[in-house]
Amino acid sequence: MNRLLIVDDSKLMRDMIAACLRPLGAVAFEFAGTGLEAIERLALAAFDLMVLDLNMPDVGGVEVVEFVRAQDRLRELPILIVTTRGDDDSRAQVLGAGASGFLAKPFAPAEILGEVRRLLTPARAIGRAPA
Amino acid sequence: MSDDVDLGEFVAGFIAESDELIATANAALLDLEAANLAGAPRPRAVRDLFRALHTIKGLAGMIGVEPIVELAHALEGLVRTADRAGSALARDAVDVSLRGVSAIAERVRAVAAQRAVPPVPAELLDAIAVAAGEVGRPAARAPAPGPTAVDAPGWDAGLTPGDRQQLAAGWGAGHRAWRVSFAPSEASAARGITIASVRARLGELGEVIKVLPRATPGQASSVAFDLLVASAAPAEALARAAATTVDQLVELIAPPAPPAPELDASEPAEAAPRDDGGAMLGRALVRVELARLDELQDQLSLLIVSRFRLEREIAALAERAVDVRALREIANLQGRQLRDLRRAILRARMVRVAEVLEPLALLVRSLGRSAQKEVRLVLDARDAELDKAVADRLLPALVHLVRNAVDHAIEPAEERVARGKPRAGTVTVTCADVGGNRLELIVRDDGRGIDRRAIAARSRRAVDADADLLDVLTSPGFSTRDVATRTSGRGLGMDIVRRIATGDLGGELAISTTPGAGTAFTLRVPLTIALVEVFSFVCGRQTFVVPVSSVEEIFELRAGQDVQPPAAAGASSPVRLAERRGQAIPLRSLGCVLALDGGADARKAIVVRRQGAPVGFTVDRMLGRHEVVVRPVDDPLVKLRGIAGSTDLGDGRPTLVLDLGALVAERPV
Numbered sequence: 001m002n003r004l005l006i007v008d009d010s011k012l013m014r015d016m017i018a019a020c021l022r023p024l025g026a027v028a029f030e031f032a033g034t035g036l037e038a039i040e041r042l043a044l045a046a047f048d049l050m051v052l053d054l055n056m057p058d059v060g061g062v063e064v065v066e067f068v069r070a071q072d073r074l075r076e077l078p079i080l081i082v083t084t085r086g087d088d089d090s091r092a093q094v095l096g097a098g099a100s101g102f103l104a105k106p107f108a109p110a111e112i113l114g115e116v117r118r119l120l121t122p123a124r125a126i127g128r129a130p131a
Numbered sequence: 132m133s134d135d136v137d138l139g140e141f142v143a144g145f146i147a148e149s150d151e152l153i154a155t156a157n158a159a160l161l162d163l164e165a166a167n168l169a170g171a172p173r174p175r176a177v178r179d180l181f182r183a184l185h186t187i188k189g190l191a192g193m194i195g196v197e198p199i200v201e202l203a204h205a206l207e208g209l210v211r212t213a214d215r216a217g218s219a220l221a222r223d224a225v226d227v228s229l230r231g232v233s234a235i236a237e238r239v240r241a242v243a244a245q246r247a248v249p250p251v252p253a254e255l256l257d258a259i260a261v262a263a264g265e266v267g268r269p270a271a272r273a274p275a276p277g278p279t280a281v282d283a284p285g286w287d288a289g290l291t292p293g294d295r296q297q298l299a300a301g302w303g304a305g306h307r308a309w310r311v312s313f314a315p316s317e318a319s320a321a322r323g324i325t326i327a328s329v330r331a332r333l334g335e336l337g338e339v340i341k342v343l344p345r346a347t348p349g350q351a352s353s354v355a356f357d358l359l360v361a362s363a364a365p366a367e368a369l370a371r372a373a374a375t376t377v378d379q380l381v382e383l384i385a386p387p388a389p390p391a392p393e394l395d396a397s398e399p400a401e402a403a404p405r406d407d408g409g410a411m412l413g414r415a416l417v418r419v420e421l422a423r424l425d426e427l428q429d430q431l432s433l434l435i436v437s438r439f440r441l442e443r444e445i446a447a448l449a450e451r452a453v454d455v456r457a458l459r460e461i462a463n464l465q466g467r468q469l470r471d472l473r474r475a476i477l478r479a480r481m482v483r484v485a486e487v488l489e490p491l492a493l494l495v496r497s498l499g500r501s502a503q504k505e506v507r508l509v510l511d512a513r514d515a516e517l518d519k520a521v522a523d524r525l526l527p528a529l530v531h532l533v534r535n536a537v538d539h540a541i542e543p544a545e546e547r548v549a550r551g552k553p554r555a556g557t558v559t560v561t562c563a564d565v566g567g568n569r570l571e572l573i574v575r576d577d578g579r580g581i582d583r584r585a586i587a588a589r590s591r592r593a594v595d596a597d598a599d600l601l602d603v604l605t606s607p608g609f610s611t612r613d614v615a616t617r618t619s620g621r622g623l624g625m626d627i628v629r630r631i632a633t634g635d636l637g638g639e640l641a642i643s644t645t646p647g648a649g650t651a652f653t654l655r656v657p658l659t660i661a662l663v664e665v666f667s668f669v670c671g672r673q674t675f676v677v678p679v680s681s682v683e684e685i686f687e688l689r690a691g692q693d694v695q696p697p698a699a700a701g702a703s704s705p706v707r708l709a710e711r712r713g714q715a716i717p718l719r720s721l722g723c724v725l726a727l728d729g730g731a732d733a734r735k736a737i738v739v740r741r742q743g744a745p746v747g748f749t750v751d752r753m754l755g756r757h758e759v760v761v762r763p764v765d766d767p768l769v770k771l772r773g774i775a776g777s778t779d780l781g782d783g784r785p786t787l788v789l790d791l792g793a794l795v796a797e798r799p800v
Contacts, residue, residue, distance in 0.1 A: 010186045012141060012148045016193055020136050036326045036356060039344045040315045043354040055185050057178070058330075058342045067344050071353065084189035106192030106200075109136035 002120060003028045003046065007038040007064070008053040008082070013105075017051055017082065020109040021116055035059030039067060042074060049119055051112075052099070054083040054090065062094050069098035078119035082112065138193060142242065143667070143755020145194045149187055149239045151422070156183040156232045157490075163220045164493060177220070180228075181210045187235060198251045199238050205256055206231045209263040224262040226497055231259055243780065245674075306337060306361040308383040311373045314347070314355040324374045326356050332372035337362020359383070424480050424519070425758075431473060432664050436680050438465060443743065477659050480519045484512035484562045484570070487522040491533055495558060498537040505544050505555035506537050512562040517570050518659040521636060524760070525572075525656060528631040532574040532652050533558055535625070540578030540650055550647065552577065568658050569638075575651040581644040601642045605629035628652075635760055635779060636660060663761050665788065667754040667780060668735070671727030674754065676778060677789050683738040683745055685753060686711065709736065709747060721748040724773075724794055741795040748791055761788050 004027055008014045014031045021027065030045070032038040035056045042050070050068075054061035061081060068074045078100045083090065086104025095102060101115050159180035166173040188203035206228055213220045220228065234255060241248045313329045326342070333339050341359040362369060370377045441462055449455045488510050499506040517525075541547075541556030548554055558576050565571045586603055587594045594600040607626040632640040638656035665676035666685070688709070708715045718736055722728075733749035740746070759778040773794035777785040 009182070010148060010190060012144045012190055013186075013193070015144065016138055016141050019138065019141070022136060034327065036330065036342055036344065039354055040320075040326045040356075043315060043352060044317050044320055055182060057182065059344065067346070071346055071348075073353070084185060084192065105189045106195070109138065113136075 001026045001028055002048040003030065004116075005030050005032060005038065005041055005047045005050045007032045007035070007050060007056070007061075009033050009056045010053075013053070017112065020112045023113060024116065024120075035061065035064040038064055042068060042077070047077065049078045049080065049116060051080050051082055051116070054081060054085050054094065062097050065094055065097040065099050080112075080115055080119055082107070140753075142194060145190055146239055146243045147755070148190060149199075149235075152183040152187050153232055153236045153239065156180055156187075157229070159183065160220075160225055160228050160232065161490065161493060164222075164225045177210060177214050180220075181207060181214065184210065194242075196238065196242055196248055198248050199235055201251050201256070202231055202235050202238070205259045205263075206235075209259055212263045221262075227255075227258045227262045229493070229497075230255060244784070306363050308340075309360045309362065309366070309369055310381040310383055311358045311360055311369055311375070312355055312379055313358065313373050313375065314350070314352040316352050319374060329356075329373050330358065333358055333360050333362070333369065336360070336364040336368055336372055419479070424476065427476055427479075428758075429664075431469070431476060432679060434472075435469060438462070438469060439680065441465075443740070447743065477518060481516040481658075482519050482522055484515040484517055484522070484572075485510065487517070487526060488512055488529070488560055488562070490526070491529065491560060494530060494533060495537060498534060502538055503543070504537065504541055506541055507555050507557045508533075509557060509559040510561075511559070515562045515564050515570060516658075517656075520758075520760075521656060521658065521660055524631060524635050524660075525654075528628045528654065529560065529572065529574060531625070531628050533560070536574065536576040536578065536650075540576045540580075542579050564658075565655065569655050570658055572654045572656070573651055574654075575649060577649040580646040580648055581642075581650055582646065583644075597642050597644075600644070601629075601640065604642070605640070632656060634762060637762070660760050663759055663778075663788075665757055665759055665778070666737070667757060667786070668737070668750045669752050669754060670725070670733075670750040671722040672751075673727060674780070674786050675721075675750075675789050676757070676759065676780070676786055677737060677739075677791055678775070679756065681739055681790070681792060683740055684711075685735055685737050686747075688734055688736055688749060711738070711745075714745070716745045716747045718747040718749055719795075721750050721791075721794075724748070737791065739791040739795070741792045746791075746795045748794070759788075 002024070004021065006014050006017050006029060008017065011033070014033075018029050018031075021029075030041055030047070032041050033056075036059050038050065038052065039059070041047075052061045052064060059067075061083065065079055065081075068077060068079065079098070080101040080103060081094050081099045082103045082105060083094075084105045091102050100119055103112055103115055156179075159176040162173055162176040163180070166176065184203045184207040188200050188207060191197075191199035191203060209224060209228065210220070213224060234251065238248045311333060313326060315324075315326060319325070330339055330342060338361045339358055340361055343357050343359075345355050345357055347353060347355045358373070360369065366377045366380050366382075370380055373379075445455050445458050445462060448458070491510065492508055495506055495508040536558045537556075541558070542550070542552075544554045547556065556576065556578055558574070560572065560574050562570060562572045581600065581604075583594050583600060586600065590603045590606075592599070592603065594603055605625045605628065629640050632638045632654045636656045637660070638654060641653040641655075642650065643653075644650040664679040666679055666682060667674055667676045669675075686709075707718045709718050710716075716736075716738060720733060721737075722733070733751055735751075735753050736747040736749050738745050738747045757780060759780065761776040761778050773790050775788045775790040775793075778788055780786050
């Protein structure tokens with residue numbers, strides 16, 4: 001069963017994201033309300049994918065990505081950024097920091113579902129240089 | 132499973148979370164307003180404001196409420212510009228932001244009432260853009276004289292200028308700065324000790340200025356967190372809060388040498404409260420977010436529900452001739468304890484009236500400015516307290532009264548001078564506990580008073596008695612648009628004041644007025660009100676609520692779930708059966724029972740118990756969960772079995788509170 005970590009400072013947004021991903025079927029969701037909690041959860045448990053907001057108190061999404069990518073065991077963790085900051089600068093900055101995907105809010109349920117499915121499929125490695 | 136997901140079910144959640152975010156934004160703006168007066172920057176308030184607007188924008192986008200997205204986006208831009216220019220939000224920017232946030236609140240209410248959401252007035256967007264242009268110019272005004280920034284030696288990561296200012300402010304207040312490290316582990320997480328709880332506990336002891344994660348490869352935990360904390364608390368308390376030991380704490384900055392104590396120099400330093408923190412500890416005060424008290428109350432309602440279950444089981448046992456006297460005794464004791472607990476929680480919800488009235492000062496200032504009048508507000512609430520739930524409902528009524536006083540009752544300065552009155556008008560709000568669990572609030576102005584003759588002419592009835600005058604003023608049709616009423620000194624919205632004071636809160640409203648000398652409105656309201664948790668739902672295009680405590684379960688109707696097809700019973704009978712956990716539950720269409728139009732596309736069933744047996748009512752869809760004040764229904768036409776009262780879900784329209792159990796009894800199945 002895939003384990004997904006959903007990180008957003010709005011509880012409603014976390015719930016909505018989980019609802020959008022319900023069609024995935026057997027998935028275990030965990031939630032974090034701040035970047036710090038996300039880093040803590042990632043340190044204590046193994047996840048198959050993280051959905052991450054950018055604007056959060058203390059430690060923002062970009063800093064979480066940078067921190068996560070600097071750790072060997074989390075280098076391959078798929079990270080889908082979901083943010084209201086949909087501009088090109090934010091996208092370039094966070095993808096540059098190592099995020100795997102980027103989705104601007106608002107998004108349709110099918111969009112995030114498609115992105116998560118794509119990131120969870122091992123075939124995403126196609127076209128990438130073998131590690 | 133289909134990939135179709137409908138976010139419509141989150142509308143109720145959107146309304147609830149938006150309300151919280153709006154409150155956060157307003158609090159931050161008022162804080163910034165106060166900071167402007169004090170000349171001290173408040174980086175935290177700016178950040179809180181920004182994040183609240185940003186989150187509202189994101190959520191409104193998901194739900195698809197474009198005008199709210201537009202407003203939040205414009206305001207967010209204003210705050211970001213102010214932040215980048217390093218200037219505090221100036222007076223005009225705070226004003227326009229408050230207007231913007233109230234426009235957002237208005238649109239959230241429209242969503243709640245399922246009304247069309249009005250588009251954003253171009254004038255408001257322009258005003259926000261103008262304010263953003265002003266704050267964007269860094270040279271527009273000299274930076275506020277804040278405390279000198281200090282650096283934290285020994286702190287690895289760069290601090291922003293805002294962080295340094297915060298640190299300096301704490302330092303000035305006699306705080307010490309510490310680096311507290313916390314290494315999370317599965318074991319501590321299982322005991323509820325996480326970075327979130329550590330941060331919260333340290334936040335209670337001082338100011339958490341920054342938290343940074345640090346990779347610690349090769350150690351038991353692969354990460355650790357460093358928290359930069361400014362606090363006057365002893366090192367032991369900080370270490371305890373972070374679940375660590377004192378030797379793990381690093382002091383970054385020593386406090387400045389304390390000023391020579393004026394009293395007894397030999398007295399130990401700890402004995403004298405050195406700052407607010409110390410004084411707070413002396414009075415044993417804890418600041419609690421309302422959400423936590425609400426949570427407490429939620430838990431209490433769950434307890435009450437499980438107590439009902441317990442009682443039911445005891446009754447079932449008694450029917451089987453089991454001796455339940457001892458059990459019943461315990462259950463009764465538990466009932467009393469629950470009541471005591473409820474009372475204790477209500478006490479914890481009491482807030483100081485002086486704090487509740489605070490926003491009025493801001494209101495009078497901005498109203499006075501837009502009406503070009505000189506108005507002074509005098510608040511006198513002494514030590515009175517009231518339930519936060521009452522305060523939240525009362526404030527809009529007070530806002531209406533104060534607004535009317537400034538807009539209509541207080542004369543322009545020249546007119547006042549000509550009449551031999553002081554140039555500036557005065558609006559006084561006094562508040563006193565009058566005993567009998569009641570609070571009396573008086574909103575008084577020294578304006579022109581109400582012209583009874585004009586009101587009598589307009590309403591075509593005698594208004595010599597104060598009660599008659601009040602009756603006319605608070606009748607819904609009585610409008611300010613009429614010139615006669617405008618000059619007579621009262622405006623629109625008085626019906627709302629009466630609805631809040633007498634309807635929602637079960638209080639009293641009175642008036643006294645003297646021509647040329649002013650008017651006083653007296654509100655008497657209970658200190659606390661009983662709140663009931665309800666589920667709201669739609670049936671036949673109408674909204675109803677049922678008390679949460681009466682609901683056994685709510686389930687989704689699916690095709691093929693019926694034990695017996697509805698057609699078999701004939702069109703006249705609305706009864707069908709559904710299987711739940713091996714038990715057949717009779718289902719009745721609530722639409723048919725209440726003789727409503729529609730109700731054909733029922734998608735949910737609400738199960739209640741009647742004399743131990745479950746009965747389901749089918750409804751169109753569920754809306755959400757609310758805490759409401761239930762009013763008895765006085766109108767004999769509406770006084771029906773199955774209607775427990777009426778309430779207001781915030782849209783100003785009455786919503787019926789149903790007693791589904793009683794509806795079962797009406798037509799036995």
